[in-house]
Amino acid sequence: MNTIGEIGIKELASEYGTPLYVYDEQKLTANYHRLKSALDKYYTRNSIHFATKSNNNIEVLKSFKKAGSRVEASSPMEILIAEAAGFSGDDIFYNGNYESVEDFEFISSRSSMKINLDDISSFDRLFKATKELPERISFRINPGVGRGGFEGITTAGSDAKFGIPYEMAKHAYRKAKEAGVKRFGIHMMTGSNNLEPYYFAEAVDKLMMIAHDVFSELDIAPEFVNIGGGFGVPYYDEESELDVDLMARLISETFIERCQKYGFGSPELILEPGRYLIANAGYLISQVTGVKDSYRKFIGLDAGMGTIARPSLYGAFHRIKAYDNSNPEERVNICGQYCENSDILAKGISLPKLAEGDLVTILDAGAYCYVMASSYNSRPIPAEVMVSSGKHKLIRRRETFDDFMNLYNF
């Protein structure tokens, strides 16, 4: 693999150095439009809020804003980042968990945002932070079951730390209503990287039944229903793309049918995807720094667990492509330079023979990659570049020794 968005990988590596994150603006915009137009076909009162936690680069957020997206933020700092990218008020959907009273002091200063609470105890802390409650509130419901690509990214069910168990949801909404909240939404996020369209329709069905149970008793109606993110991308060659059109049709049909049955009118249907919109638009270019013939053959890269944590964090797999495909293939383990034996990016994969100085590109590195980078072993966090219409520009520079030292200037 030797180009990204028509730009030569060698040119990018020599201009900005490695390891280097590169995003393709046309690709992320196309991802947004594909999802949005599929939804518009079946239910027009929909909104997409891009999940900042998956990629918090301000230029990436601006590209999504330009495409028409809204944004999801999961911490006070993400709210500030979203605002710096030009989002405000209702365009921001805030989701948190276990926030402190101080967090809520900040969050409640943005009362026109959509504020989604993870628990009844979160409502109590919000109330401690401000007596002027936002007019509108929603709660994240744990429907008792969840599904993600693997355990580490499953976010509902009895072991999940997220959401209010659905049996307790009524209690939360009643409390909010009695405290003076006037407008309501409901939210769910059951897991990430699902490629099965029918799963989403089942999840919507479950959430709508819970909404009916809660809202009918309290004589309120949902202004919006947020079904979360979780829309998957194929990380392996053998996997297929999520059939977005089918998924949009199935969730819209279920949603419309349930809204009619329960007398909910036409609430806003919200999706807050991260991975689907940005994963495959991101690449990590890295250079081979060492080749070792040990009990296994190890290819050492200048990118490792501090650059891209997903493989060592929860066993995620990312395809890796050699710049030069002409050499015969061999089976190798790919590792980084960090002082941990879990610093392995891929085990037993076949790659064309690599030598020191060769370039490789790690695919699907747009979501949950840069944002999880650390400066462990005091290796600097890499730079990020955007390529668009045959041009490229630095959108966040590499960390430097001065950046480390600046934290001591107080």
Ligand SMILES: Cc1ncc(COP(=O)(O)O)c(C=O)c1O
């Ligand atoms: C509350 C919430 N919304 C949205 C997302 C985005 O998920 P995904 O990137 O799978 O679409 C996440 C991810 O964990 C999340 O926790």
